[in-house]
Amino acid sequence: MATAKFKSHFHAPHGHKLFRTNSSNLANDKPIDEEQKQKEKNFIACFECNGPPLSPSQIAENPRSKEVGVASKQLRVGDFELIKTIGTGTFARVWLSRLAGSPKEGQKVFALKILRKVDIIRLKQVEHIKNERNTLSAVAGHPFITTMITSFSDRDCLYMLLDYCPGGEVFTYLRRARRFDEDTSRFYGAEIVLILEFLHDMKGIAYRDLKPENILLDSEGHLKLVDFGFAKEISNRHGTAVDWWAFGILIYEFLVGQPPFWNQNPMKIYELIIEGKVKYPQWMSSNARDLIGSLCTVNPSQRLGNISSGGVNGTALVKSHPFFETIDWDALYHRRIKSPIIPKVKHAADASNFDNYDPPSESQSGYSKDMAQKYDHEFKDF
Amino acid sequence: MAESTFPGGSGPFGGFNSGRSPSMANVHEDEESDTITSPTNTASAAAAPGSPFANSSNFSFNASSGHSQPPSAFRPPGPDDQGFPNNYNMTRRTSVSAESLTPTHHQDSNWKAPYHQKTEDQLSRLRASVSSNFLFSHLDDDSANLVLGALVEKPIPAKDIKVITQGDAGDYFYVVERGAFDIYVNPAGHVTPGPDGMGQKVNTIGPGGSFGELALMYNAPRAATVVSTEKESTLWSLDRVTFRRILMDSAFQRRRMYESFLEEVPLLSTLTLYERSKIADALDTQKFLPGATIIREGDPGEAFFILESGEAEVYKSDSGDTVVKRYKKGDYFGELALLDDKPRAASVVAAKHGGEVKVAYLGKQGFQRLLGPVEGIMRRNDYSGGGGEGSAPATT
Numbered sequence: 001m002a003t004a005k006f007k008s009h010f011h012a013p014h015g016h017k018l019f020r021t022n023s024s025n026l027a028n029d030k031p032i033d034e035e036q037k038q039k040e041k042n043f044i045a046c047f048e049c050n051g052p053p054l055s056p057s058q059i060a061e062n063p064r065s066k067e068v069g070v071a072s073k074q075l076r077v078g079d080f081e082l083i084k085t086i087g088t089g090t091f092a093r094v095w096l097s098r099l100a101g102s103p104k105e106g107q108k109v110f111a112l113k114i115l116r117k118v119d120i121i122r123l124k125q126v127e128h129i130k131n132e133r134n135t136l137s138a139v140a141g142h143p144f145i146t147t148m149i150t151s152f153s154d155r156d157c158l159y160m161l162l163d164y165c166p167g168g169e170v171f172t173y174l175r176r177a178r179r180f181d182e183d184t185s186r187f188y189g190a191e192i193v194l195i196l197e198f199l200h201d202m203k204g205i206a207y208r209d210l211k212p213e214n215i216l217l218d219s220e221g222h223l224k225l226v227d228f229g230f231a232k233e234i235s236n237r238h239g240t241a242v243d244w245w246a247f248g249i250l251i252y253e254f255l256v257g258q259p260p261f262w263n264q265n266p267m268k269i270y271e272l273i274i275e276g277k278v279k280y281p282q283w284m285s286s287n288a289r290d291l292i293g294s295l296c297t298v299n300p301s302q303r304l305g306n307i308s309s310g311g312v313n314g315t316a317l318v319k320s321h322p323f324f325e326t327i328d329w330d331a332l333y334h335r336r337i338k339s340p341i342i343p344k345v346k347h348a349a350d351a352s353n354f355d356n357y358d359p360p361s362e363s364q365s366g367y368s369k370d371m372a373q374k375y376d377h378e379f380k381d382f
Numbered sequence: 383m384a385e386s387t388f389p390g391g392s393g394p395f396g397g398f399n400s401g402r403s404p405s406m407a408n409v410h411e412d413e414e415s416d417t418i419t420s421p422t423n424t425a426s427a428a429a430a431p432g433s434p435f436a437n438s439s440n441f442s443f444n445a446s447s448g449h450s451q452p453p454s455a456f457r458p459p460g461p462d463d464q465g466f467p468n469n470y471n472m473t474r475r476t477s478v479s480a481e482s483l484t485p486t487h488h489q490d491s492n493w494k495a496p497y498h499q500k501t502e503d504q505l506s507r508l509r510a511s512v513s514s515n516f517l518f519s520h521l522d523d524d525s526a527n528l529v530l531g532a533l534v535e536k537p538i539p540a541k542d543i544k545v546i547t548q549g550d551a552g553d554y555f556y557v558v559e560r561g562a563f564d565i566y567v568n569p570a571g572h573v574t575p576g577p578d579g580m581g582q583k584v585n586t587i588g589p590g591g592s593f594g595e596l597a598l599m600y601n602a603p604r605a606a607t608v609v610s611t612e613k614e615s616t617l618w619s620l621d622r623v624t625f626r627r628i629l630m631d632s633a634f635q636r637r638r639m640y641e642s643f644l645e646e647v648p649l650l651s652t653l654t655l656y657e658r659s660k661i662a663d664a665l666d667t668q669k670f671l672p673g674a675t676i677i678r679e680g681d682p683g684e685a686f687f688i689l690e691s692g693e694a695e696v697y698k699s700d701s702g703d704t705v706v707k708r709y710k711k712g713d714y715f716g717e718l719a720l721l722d723d724k725p726r727a728a729s730v731v732a733a734k735h736g737g738e739v740k741v742a743y744l745g746k747q748g749f750q751r752l753l754g755p756v757e758g759i760m761r762r763n764d765y766s767g768g769g770g771e772g773s774a775p776a777t778t
Contacts, residue, residue, distance in 0.1 A: 008494065088477060089477075090477075099508060122405040124482075127709060128479065128482065175472055181455050181456055182458075184456035209477050211475060213474050213475060227477075230479060232479060240621070266596060266599075266602075267516070267517075267596060271516050274516065274520070300663070301663060301751070302748070307751045307752065308751070308752070308753075308754060309751065309754075312667075326571065340456045341456050
């Protein structure tokens with residue numbers, strides 16, 4: 001039996017029970033097509049995400065014509081070796097991983113995001129997870145968005161295979177540097193603008209979770225936006241204004257080192273936000289202040305990114321803001337501008353730019369048959 | 383740190399229209415805003431998120447000690463450590479989210495906010511209790527009444543009952559009507575085994591007080607344990623889904639109402655559905671007491687108005703005290719202000735013998751920011767102006 005064969009390659013460093021036992025298939029699963037599986041594994045092994053990027057319209061055109069981002073019914077977690085945890089969320093854990101059963105030297109590595117169905121249901125996040133998979137599938141190929149190469153599932157978990165960004169989180173660089181200089185902030189801010197332009201204008205998607213923790217650096221120091229758990233397809237661009245607000249907060253945090261509204265008590269933060277008074281350090285340039293102030297405008301109908309002027313639409317107004325005057329947007333999209341931060345990466349599987357995380361705790365409650373009957377249809381896209 | 387000195391005189395928020403405060407409702411009016419990114423870090427044990435009681439200072443900058451220093455080129459010169467509040471949490475922020483809600487569609491517009499009978503006396507006390515809470519203080523009257531009506535009475539029949547437990551999931555907000563409750567915080571972030579498992583007592587809440595309001599925003603672990611201290615107490619509770627549903631529903635209904643009003647304005651008849659909903663979102667509301675002037679003859683025209691509730695009367699200086707026209711719900715006036723700067727041709731006054739008048743309005747600048755000059759929109763199908771404005775010919 002094929003699963004048994006791959007099980008033997010499976011390596012769970014901390015003996016996590018869940019991962020040891022779940023190479024069983026979905027209840028409604030068909031037998032694995034070994035030939036198809038091998039094809040998919042070959043595709044994954046050869047996948048190269050840092051090539052010359054497609055144009056935004058090519059990416060947006062028809063996700064089904066693309067080879068990446070398609071759900072696999074053949075792959076199992078046992079086909080991968082889980083090397084090290086590089087991130088955790090409330091119900092997700094991201095592993096540095098590689099295809100199991102081949103020599104380690106020179107092997108491509110990936111980020112495998114594993115989500116437990118039982119936690120997704122408990123935290124009422126079923127809709128968000130479906131959005132995440134479908135969004136990542138729709139945007140696969142953008143130069144500054146993490147590429148979901150494939151997704152799959154088994155009885156207990158959902159899996160998303162993502163390209164690995166060895167540079168780690170921008171968050172880590174920002175906290176270590178305390179704050180970024182204006183050129184660095186401008187460079188990364190501009191790459192974010194290109195991401196938002198693509199998501200909003202080409203795909204009708206609002207990201208809704210913009211923060212340094214969700215922005216990774218690839219080996220060349222370019223951005224990769226990750227974690228689309230809150231991304232949402234929106235009608236009529238209604239709802240993209242939240243991203244422009246968050247973008248203003250992000251630029252502020254880049255330049256100052258902390259967000260403009262902060263208090264230990266979250267309710268107090270909300271009051272500060274509603275008050276809407278941003279305090280700028282004296283050294284901040286007037287262009288930066290103007291950009292942040294225009295983005296962080298409480299009333300969305302007056303917020304930069306959401307307003308138009310003289311026939312120029314929202315994102316174009318942001319791109320033409322004096323703060324971004326020196327940016328060559330076309331060169332930036334095609335990754336021709338050198339990044340201000342070049343991550344130190346010793347080898348392909350180097351995870352030293354990521355923090356260390358505790359091993360997964362033993363699962364307390366499993367995904368029961370009843371739950372599977374009730375919810376598995378929700379996860380059929382994986 | 384200096385206050386913004388914004389080029390051009392007005393601050394970044396200088397253009398803000400104070401007709402409607404930047405209300406909390408703005409957050410909820412977006413039917414798709416089921417996500418709020420928490421600025422706190424729930425993983426950090428000491429920083430009890432959501433806690434009005436937590437006062438631990440966790441300046442934990444060095445989240446990843448042991449790392450080599452990064453290249454310093456992107457680091458700005460100057461002192462490194464200025465300007466951080468000394469309790470600023472430098473660790474990763476988790477994302478938080480409430481359940482997905484979709485707005486009421488016309489197919490299932492049967493949803494009604496739950497209503498639980500209360501005496502006038504109870505209502506006024508509840509109103510007083512929550513009025514200082516900013517989640518409630520920004521609500522319009524209709525939503526506030528729905529929210530108060532939805533509060534459920536919860537008798538607490540004994541001493542030492544744990545109403546909420548630190549670390550548990552939070553779905554309810556409570557107002558104290560009768561009795562007193564002690565608040566305990568365990569620095570571990572949750573109740574631990576043993577006699578002092580609830581941690582230290584940090585506060586007591588009596589009648590009129592409230593707790594757990596963060597639960598109305600999203601499902602965050604409770605920041606404290608709350609225990610009854612009297613033989614009999616009474617709480618009123620409200621759950622998040624009901625609260626958000628009420629706000630979302632009334633915002634959604636209001637937007638639909640505005641859209642249907644806007645459809646009736648000939649000047650705006652060429653707007654696409656999307657443009658109309660954009661305008662509907664940008665409308666501000668303002669209330670006028672009976673007899674108050676909404677627009678004054680001779681003043682420059684800067685905004686157009688839709689009458690949302692109540693009645694208004696139109697006067698012209700050459701007609702003396704005679705009411706030349708009446709406006710009722712859904713009528714609009716002053717829309718020519720979007721087109722030119724001519725002074726108002728008449729005065730519109732909230733009817734003297736009616737109730738309060740509520741208008742929705744949008745200024746010329748706001749309109750142009752969203753859709754560009756009105757002239758361009760009119761040119762789409764050669765709207766000639768027809769010689770007048772208002773729901774009926776030529777008054778204002």
